[in-house]
Amino acid sequence: MSNYVIGLDIGTSTTRSVIFNRNGVVISESEHAYSTYRPKPNYSEQNPLEIESAARLAISTSISKLKITPNDIIGLTISAPMHSLICINDQNEPISPLITWADGRSYPQAAIMKESYGQDLYEQTGTPIHPMSPFVKLIWMKENQYPPYYEATRFVSIKEYILYKWCGTWEVDYSIASATGLFNIYTLHWDVEALAIAGINESQLSKVVPCTTQVGPLTTRVAKELLLHTSTPIIIGASGGVLANIGVGATEEGETALSIGSSGAIRRFTTQKTIDAEQRTFQYAFTKESRIVGGATNNGTILMQWLARQFSSLTKKETMEVADLEALAATSSAGANGLFFLPHMNGERAPKWNAKAKGGWMGLTLSHTSADMIRSVMESVIFNMYEIHETLHEKENPTKKLIVSGSYALSPLWVQMTADIFRKTVILTDSTHATAWGAAWLGMFALGEVESLEAIKAYIPIKHEVLPTVRNVVMYEEYYHLYRELYNKNKPLFAEIDRLQY
Template sequence: MNYLIGIDLGTSSVKAILMDREGNILSQAQKSYQIDVPEIGYAEQSPELWWSSTKNVLKKILEQNIDPSRIGGIGFSGQMHGLVMVGKRGESVRPAIIWSDQRSKSQVERINRLIQEEKAAGKMLNSVSTGFAVASLLWVKENEPESYGKTDKVLLPKDYIRFRLTGKLAVEATDASSTLAFNVAERKWAECLIDTLDLKKELFPPCFEPFDIAGEVTERAARETGLPEGIPVVFGGGDQFMHAVGNGLVYPGMVSSNIGTGGQIAAMTDQPLYDSKLRTNTFCHVKPNTWNIQGSSLNSGLSLEWLKTNILKEKDFGTMEAMAAGVPPGSDGLIFLPYLTGERTPHLNPNAKGIFFGLAFGHRSEHLVRAVMEGVAFSLKDSLEIMESLGIKADKVMASGGGAKSRLWLQIQADVYNKPIYTTKTREEASLGAAITAGVGIGLYPSVEEACEKVIHTHAEIIEPIKKNSSLYAERYEVFKELYRRNKDLFLL
């Protein structure tokens, strides 16, 4: 029983891999879905759609001449922050409100004011943003009292899928810490904040650790997925932490640059470090007494997807990359602010807007593409600068997500950060991290560190920064930051 399954419930798709104990991926599958936008600024998804998509990918990975009896464990990765509300029988009460939702602006202001008034920043280590579960839950309570009254428990997105596999309602510390109803320093629910917000404490389920076994595949789930009944299911973690595990970032001193739908700069620490201005987030990492500090961009891959689908009407990202490759660094003076759905780090501003600045008659569609790629890297550099100001070393940056699949975007990151960029040979880091977590949880690996040494391999090629490009980008980055400062008040109009 040395096969492991890692399931990554993302924002745009669910992915699953099946691997052996050496990390060889024997089978993988993916099922895409959309974000529902019932009103401008809202972002929702159906938990039932997540489950049906997960069943689809599990059936597909078992079609590849795999002996299911050799599957020893299943682990999870999932999009963070989202609010899933379930009733007494575990039924979904309403569509999940996910991380990119902007409806809870007034609730966010109130919660952050409370954190300051209660001098709780040293325990919370964060401020609240729109899309975080505690703010979304408060919005539901105040605007949909009927839905709030029907709710028995609140979960994170991946926890709902794990519930459908095991029948057990629970959460784990990494994702729970991203709800901001959590005492991150002490790895437990923040009961004082929950009480102050007049939320029902019984809504928050038991909280475990990522390597704990959550339950086993039930008879019903076995019928629906094709999995054998009784496979141990391990809690897993939020996608940022599973990305970290999948990249081998389980030691202090390494930094990851993830470009997915959103983007993150993240580092593991053995101290609960946090930015005093609360521009970054510090969440529980996969082991007790470890934390993950990260800066988040809401609109990384999302910006390129928006340009591809809504503006240029291109069919694939490969075409887009080829277009951008013909444009010199700096996009001939064109700069893009990637704030299509507001921004978190460093601005914490849900009203921020996207901007193309410097448009001239000679600019073409390929300039737009490169400017978007560069703008995303600039927005992540904002987070990297905060990390370094806290004393976090960033000598080695590991790239992951969709941005790691683009040779051009890797070079742009290296040049903008002025640091060497490393990549792993795995392209599904979150799913791999989930599978590794399952292996540690069932005892197949003695520790997560030894598992990563065994399973994860980096590419020999290191993407080094090009000096003249880094000098140019340093100048353009200052313009990028000034553009936000000068337009901040106009975003409110």
């Protein structure tokens, strides 16, 4: 009997191959990075060849570390980021860079579309009208006469491109297709109206299949490079957000997963078919019966990384670690002595969907310290996540379980802030590979090795729980309302400031 399963986690900056045993214990892993290119303001591009190469290297390295044979592998399942877009020619090769979710060049098209057909399309696709969306990116390409758009015979995500290179077929799972803004979450087919507006047709898109679909076989050359058999089961998998929820055991109604890395997201599974009238949250198809609903922020630990660079420069230290900043922030009191920060330094997605939103401190006085400034930044990230959570409450069942993950969960201060601001007991798992474990488990479910997706709960060790601090709960409730008012009152200025910056 084969004993190991691989979860391939293709991220926005690295690809990681993690090999688990059947109980979810990490046996081997390998991670390889690639660059993001920003040739102009608001551009965010990657090289799909670099990512595909990193994926191959990650898998082969993780296997070679173990010195196991292909017969030992149950299967491999793929997790990938949403909203990526590549133009492909009739030779099935990329003729454009991969345009990432963070690319903001299509802001004008998004603004116009949101005021015209936007609401109808959002209700059909569940994807907010925003520059992140491949739908809006395609409109930008068409209106700006982007040469690859007119030369392309196909438009795909990074997962689709990798699967074609490895298996020779063009297929896409429900969740990745759903996040394009081109997929109807009711019919589970490409949306005719969205395609017409984007100026493309269904033949230029991949075949949409369930997340449990076995693709392949691997070509002989690729199988040899990956150290696998051509017959090794390859499961198409889903988006990283969906699989992260599975990986922490947030698989049922009312179980909410909050994950913060450089960016962040809060998500839950649902069988309801209600769409937020204000377009504050997304709702993407996962299976024929269930969807993933939630919202993502552009601004997570990336803000602390930015602060670390600024403090390093000011203090003349060669490097200032984020952990150093967190230790300093802990010396400030909850509420940062009345100092507020708007965290939208990278524009914002949920719940505001404002690519021109800006960041900055409010209420700063001569009495405030660097510790107050750092703490206010940390608190603002959680305020924003809580605001997304509140929009879910209006349409969904209340959260009965809040599970956190991501690099931010390594900070006791940040986790305590989460418990206090959310007014919930926070559950931390002992796994740092939630997305990869979710992918691996989905693969075993697809192959009949486990009975259900929910059964993963028995294989997720709980690290500990963090309870809210009563005195902070009351204070943060007042602070949260002020935080929201600060955004609303400054919102009219953001577009003018953006005009001066770009």
